[in-house]
Amino acid sequence: MFKNYLKIALRNLLRYKIYSFINIFGLAIGMACFLLIVFYIQFERSYDDFHENSKNIYKLVRVNTLGEQMERRVNTGAPLAPLLTQNFPGIKQAVRFTCFQMGLIGYGDKRFIERRFFFADETVFNVFTFPLLKGDSDTALKEPFSVVLTEKTAQKYFGEEDPLNKILVYNFYGNRFDFKVTGVAASIPRNSHLDFDFLASYRSLRPIVGEWFLTKHWDSPTHTYILLSEGYDPGELESQLPDFTEKHVDKWSFTSISHELMPLKNLYFQSPGPAIGRRGNSQFLFVLSVISVFILLIACINFMNLSTSRSGSRAKEIGMRKVIGAQKPQLVRQFIGESLICSFIALFLAAFLVEFFLPAFSSFVGEELHIDYLTDFKYLITMLLTAILVGIVSGSYPALFLSSFRPAPVLKGEFRGGGSAVLVRKALVVGQFAISIILIAGSILIIKQMNFVKNRDMGFSKNHLITMPIRERAVRSRYELLKDRWLQSPDILGVTATSMLPGVGSPNGINISAREVDDLQMTIIYVDHDYVKTLEVPLARGRDFSKEIATDATEALLINEAALERFGWEQGLGEQVEMYFKREGKIDPQYQARIIGILPNFNFRDLTVSMQSMLFKIDPTHFHHILIRINGNRVSESIDYVKKVWQEFQFDYPFEFTFLEDEMDNVYRRFQNFSSITRYGTFWAILIACLGLFGLASFTVEKRTKEIGIRKVLGASVPRIMRLINMEFFFLVALANVIAWPVAYYAMVRYLRYFAYRTSIGIWIF
């Protein structure tokens, strides 16, 4: 019996080649898209699960409250970890990572700027699973000035030499420290959110940054992880943390500080800023999964529609089977079996498509995805389940429909493809196109928002600005000399330095009091005299900093219009303000300054964040970036000149630069990913939907061949007949529009919420 079913199924597939091709190829594309995305999601969800203790590792999140504002940050003070282990016996071990995101490492002639140089407690190898290939993990990070490298880093510095006991020179702001290599760690798995190149012993920090770093509870670039004893309830620990924090941790200028725990497995997606290492994007994954389900759904609908529309050709077979004694459940099984055959053939094709598109897809999502079917059954199981699910979902409706034919009329030749099936078919086509339209509209909006953000006037001229980080003290102390030397060339239109790049970073806050206002917190940006000129920000009122007026260097302040509004002043010019930090409950005065000018609200942060009140003050000790405006017609010559001057000064750090525009674009990269993924998704969805429509149209035409013939004989023209055929589908797609628009509108509004500056949802998009 089974053999007969199989024979009939294959015979039918081969007899109707176009239908079979549309069915199977459509399903294969749908499955391939779906599988690629599912594999990617599986990978993303596997982050950090390779640590043996992964279930019991938590990260401390610090909650800073200032008035009404609450901010969660993963930065903690360095003394937190030892305090926690002393006070809570349930904490088995704690480990700190401190990373300054810069450092120049040298071995012989080789010198590289390293951003992933972490200082870590010796407990790191007990808490996390980072096996050492060379060296002893119990002692590797015990001594001050010992360092563990990853395999790749060791290769980079030492080539084939044995790295153990070699000395690396670590240059921190111009001071040199010798580190002895005590271990080589195996390559860090791709699905680890921590991605260090170097782990240096924590005991080395004291001589490098000083005692205060280790004893003050400031917002330092230190990340604290704890390992709880098996069975210890993290909730209980968390409930004790507020009291503990109140007792031990200094509040600085915040209203209050508290700590929370975040499980290791949530860190990749939910870690607050400023994250260490890799950070996932759950919204991106959500959009991906929605698109993948949509595509698969469209492919399944094709399958259903083509099966029921072809029912006429199977009607006699079903009638015969019933007359001979087949029961309905048997027929249902037969047809589901047939659709399973199709879906497995499709799976086979999909596997090839997945293999083919995997490299492109990997580089697209920025991960290296490998599918190893033989060692990792996860993939095989996912594929089999997908095929079975697709087979059953798309086979069940046709099976029920076909098996319910009444044998007598069918065999008498009175069969007319059932009215209910036609209605369902039409509804499904409407559904397919509604989905496609939602995707098209969504893609258009995403592209529109992207362009809006990119072309929006930031309030300063961002073209031809290059930036260089200041990584050593010598650069800061010789900045004025460097600047004068640069400005000797006519290609260099302006040079300035600042604490924070405009349009990229999040600046520091400072407390302020002034006439009638007390204790406001605003953002302070440290700049030099030529900041406004170099960025080409048009001054709203007042005057710019001036070299002629000596007091400007210490007592002058520029503010933006948002700040003026927060002060509540009409004019603001000439007002005296005091700026201070609060430390350990005491006021630590910083500057007294007079407002000399008002700047318009130019965008300091990226456009997902709304305007902040900002102060600009001259203070060379806080410079972290140099900004140079170069001649746009002689870009490469200008950069060569900038580089030449840098090298004349013989700094420790090699010359490195970026265009400010590129830095700003980086901030928008994840939105760009959204944009391209929806575009590709939309393309495939429409392709599959059209494949189905093509099949249905060919079925309609076939059924109405005679009707068309008679119409033609009676004098109908070709355009008339085309209109006749087209009308049937035109109405369905039009109806799909009406359904899709509100849904698309809702999705658009949701998407735009991520931005502080939004493009309009124009009617034309629909």
Added chain:
Amino acid sequence: MAGALALLVAVLTVSYQAVKAALADPVDSLKYE
């Protein structure tokens, strides 16, 4: 625009079949009777 695009693509797809049907010689399709 999204709606128009979808309609356009749908009409183009269906038109292929429609043109084929409309251009077919009625003699062929009615011959049987």
